[in-house]
């Protein structure tokens with residue numbers, strides 16, 4: 136649906152230039168919700184604005200629904216842009232227009248008649264749950280309601296793609312949740328392809344199918360959201376995820392030295408990651424039953440990404456080295472991801 140190839144963007148400043156995008160390749164499939172996450176200054180806004188050519192790349196190609204945008208004439212581009220809706224962090228509503236008139240605005244620009252406009256706007260206001268606010272002005276609305284107007288306005292020309300530029304960053308957690316639910320609903324109902332940028336991993340976790348991580352103008356990692364959460368490849372991704380899943384060791388271990396190899400009188404500390412059905416299997420109970428090891432659970436978390444269960448456990452195993460190795464071998468045969476954190480000197484706290 137959307138294909139970016141070799142996108143480069145350099146901003147020329149008076150003192151220095153900024154290489155904001157460096158060879159970005161990205162493919163967004165029809166009907167999916169694709170998230171782009173990155174820190175401040177990573178290049179997210181520049182990237183999303185290249186998709187509808189609000190920002191002109193210096194080189195590379197942008198293809199949306201089969202049309203290449205970078206070589207288009209301005210009038211042709213204006214037409215194509217109608218099929219790409221956009222919503223913004225600060226809503227960008229026209230304060231002197233009512234809710235109805237804000238949503239009607241893009242239809243007026245497209246030359247629609249009054250009757251056509253009335254027929255289009257009211258169902259959109261129903262869709263976003265604001266039919267009763269149609270005669271109010273933006274100043275009379277809450278942040279969440281303003282973003283709903285922004286969404287209705289973005290949908291007015293029946294776009295195939297919706298770009299969301301930090302659409303929930305100015306909203307409180309509860310309102311964020313309801314706006315994300317609305318985006319998920321319209322994605323399904325209208326088979327709308329959605330691209331969103333954010334600096335918050337919980338937004339990605341809540342609604343995205345796939346995600347790309349951008350840093351210093353480059354895509355450093357991308358894939359299905361579940362894969363990224365359960366098997367992050369870069370420190371930056373792990374950092375984002377740690378806002379949701381604790382990948383750090385418990386404070387108890389902060390001053391502990393781990394040996395990568397088993398030594399006499401040491402316990403084994405493991406991080407186990409469970410995905411899907413394996414999260415529901417009694418793996419730990421099975422291990423304890425088979426091998427003579429004591430097990431302390433130091434950290435545990437079970438969560439859901441969309442409808443898939445996943446979890447993380449940090450456990451400390453105590454026992455004879457031969458039993459620890461047998462237990463480790465057993466765990467490795469299960470459908471889990473096992474990370475050996477290391478071996479620690481045996482102490483009093485094991486087997487809680």
Ligand SMILES: Nc1ncnc2c1ncn2[C@@H]1O[C@H](COP(=O)(O)OP(=O)(O)OP(=O)(O)O)[C@@H](O)[C@H]1O
Nearest residue numbers: 146148153155173174175176177178179180181182
């Ligand atoms: N119009 C501009 N002129 C010069 N430099 C710019 C311009 N717009 C962005 N930049 C620079 O390009 C880089 C990428 O900026 P961009 O706004 O795309 O990042 P971002 O990830 O969206 O950041 P934020 O989350 O803070 O908005 C930054 O170093 C920024 O300072």
